[in-house]
Amino acid sequence: MAQRKPIRWHVVVFLAPAVLVYTAIMIVPLFGTLNLSLFNFDESGRVFVGLRNFATLFGDPRWSGAFWNALANNAWFFAVHMLVQNPVGVMLAALLSSPRLRMAAFYRTAIFIPTILSFVIVGFVWKLILSPIWGIAPGMLDAVGLKSLFAPWLGREGTALTTLALISVWQFVGIPMMLIYAALLSIPDEVIEAAELDGVTGWAQFWKIKLPLILPAIGIISILTFVGNFNAFDLIYVSQGALAGPNYATDILGTFLYRTFFGFQLQLGDPHMGATIATAMFGIILVGVCLYLFLIQTRLRRYQF
Amino acid sequence: MSTARHSPARSIAAHAVLIAYTIIALFPVFVIIVNSFKSRRAIFADPLALPTAETFDLVGYQTVLKQGDFLLYFQNSMIVTVGSLFLVLLFGAMAAFALSEYRFRGNSLMALYLALGIMIPIRLGTVAILQLMVASGLVNTLTALILVYTAQGLPLAVFILSEFMRGVSDDLKSAGRIDGLSEYTIFFRLVLPLVRPAMATVAVFTMIPIWNDLWFPLILAPSEATKTITLGSQVFIGQFVTNWNAVLAALGLAIVPVLVLYLIFSRQLIRGITAGAVK
Structure with a gap:
């Protein structure tokens, strides 16, 4: 049959608004940014420089120090999330899903509250609590006789980044908790009952039966955490400013991008190097997502009930 | 037991x-x-x-209401959040319906294309988005923010909603077609009311990051007339850093609206998540 099917206009109408807005505001600017990273200014105006911006970013001592510092800080920021946020989230979800737990809805709602607060609130309130001047934290440590442990954690180079990462964990632990809670609830009762008939209860039941079943959910959470962390900016900006003090100890890729693109104090903004950093971030996120999709997700066993 | x-x-x-x-x-x-x-x-x-x-x-609250233009900021935040939420839900549901209901060439490719945005943050395009907004004269308008947030929210909305729409019974839609309803009527009258719980879940997930965002208001709309409440309180805190009463009151005012919204939606949110959004 040579005759083609007529175009079904309603399909076009249904798809067009979303595709247009998404393409125009998200995809085109994304490629615009990637493209911009290949140019720079010289005496004659904007010229194509190929990958030289990247060579500058990775190799020129004026840029590379800041870049590798931000990347290393970002990696540590992510590591703290993986080591603290996800185990705590799994633990809370496991407790919440224990059968016949009273007030489960209350706990769930309360523990999720920090997640809905804006970074402005979160950053500032923790600064207040940890402040040596106002001193809720020193006061509380004093009350239990541990005052000597107190230090201005946010102000010290050695501890500031970890403190901020833990604040971020405090804020976002509700997300892994909710997703894993949902995954735990979707495990059929028959599986649990069969385990109990075989005498597998309590901790053993959690490790041997439930954990393997929620691994795909943990995988999704890890990749979401990865994307979120390598894209983070707000918390650091709000609590430490665009300079990510003390002495750039809390500088991550997001704040580095912001400073480079918009400038700060005496340094002028540089759109091309900003685009270069954004492209590098894009590459990092892409590599991470691909590694996850091809190496980890394909090996995760999924169970169908 | x-x-x-x-x-x-x-x-x-x-x-x-x-x-x-x-x-x-x-x-x-x-x-x-x-x-x-x-x-x-x-x-x-x-x-x-x-x-x-x-x-x-109450001295803190008095200072805040006198000094900061919090009512305006609050109004801006409401306009931006509600506006983009409406567009995300409408456009997202329409696209999700097209993807889940009709078989056409490039269907799964289109789904993949729209899902890309879940993994790649829109912030990485900021440099070019700013240039685009400058070129179209939208800098320092709420429209710019609404457009950006609509694009940001669409991928996840399409993804979740199309999962749910696959679950809507085919018999119902076929019955509608036999009765001579147009595809548009089927979508708006039959399918949309059935996926309302999923829409609520998407609404909460879309709303929170928009309401709390600092990056785009700071870059695209930092003028006094278009400040959102998140940016407004950030600036206010910067100016009043030693006036603790005022700062605490500003933070209190910033917490309350989102807390109220959350408590209203939380039941719906939990039901939406546990209904199998993770599987």
Whole structure:
């Protein structure tokens, strides 16, 4: 049959608004940014420089120090999330899903509250609590006789980044908790009952039966955490400013991008190097997502009930 | 049932851990709200005490309402959030319907294309988005923010909604077609009401990051007339950093609206998540 099917206009109408807005505001600017990273200014105006911006970013001592510092800080920021946020989230979800737990809805709602607060609130309130001047934290440590442990954690180079990462964990632990809670609830009762008939209860039941079943959910959470962390900016900006003090100890890729693109104090903004950093971030996120999709997700066993 | 599963000791331990964590989660919010109602001296003297008749003071809130243009910021945030939420839900549901209902060439490719945005943050395009907004004269308008947030929210909305729309019974739609309903009527009259719970879930997930975003208001719309409440309170805190009453009151005011919205939607949100969004 040579005759083609007529175009079904309603399909076009249904798809067009979303595709247009998404393409125009998200995809085109994304490629615009990637493209911009290949140019720079010289005496004659904007010229194509190929990958030289990247060579500058990775190799020129004026840029590379800041870049590798931000990347290393970002990696540590992510590591703290993986080591603290996800185990705590799994633990809370496991407790919440224990059968016949009273007030489960209350706990769930309360523990999720920090997640809905804006970074402005979160950053500032923790600064207040940890402040040596106002001193809720020193006061509380004093009350239990541990005052000597107190230090201005946010102000010290050695501890500031970890403190901020833990604040971020405090804020976002509700997300892994909710997703894993949902995954735990979707495990059929028959599986649990069969385990109990075989005498597998309590901790053993959690490790041997439930954990393997929620691994795909943990995988999704890890990749979401990865994307979120390598894209983070707000918390650091709000609590430490665009300079990510003390002495750039809390500088991550997001704040580095912001400073480079918009400038700060005496340094002028540089759109091309900003685009270069954004492209590098894009590459990092892409590599991470691909590694996850091809190496980890394909090996995760999924169970169908 | 076996006693091992429900022993009282186990249940007490579970409650103890959960209560401890709930206190950790709520403590900072408690500190802000309590201290925002106290006089300056009382804030410093005993930060953890509840306001008493002597220490009760609204000076912080008075300063905020006098100095900051919080009503305007609040209105801006509402316009941006509601506007983009409406567009995300409408466009997202339409696209999700097209993807889940019709078979056409490039269907799965289109689905993949729209899902890309879940993994790649829109912020990485900021440099070019700013140039685009400057070129189209949209800098310092709420329209710019609404457009950006609509694009940001669409991928996840399409993804979740099309999963749900696959579950809507085919018989119902076929019955509608036999009765001569147009595809548009089927979508708006039959399918949309059925996926309302999924829409609520998407609404919450879309709304929170928009309301709390600092990056795009800071870059695209930092003018006084278009500041959102998140940016407004950030700037206010910067200016009033030593006026603790005012700062705490500003934070209190910023918490309340989103807290109220969350408490209204939380039941719906949990139902939406546990309905299988993760599978």
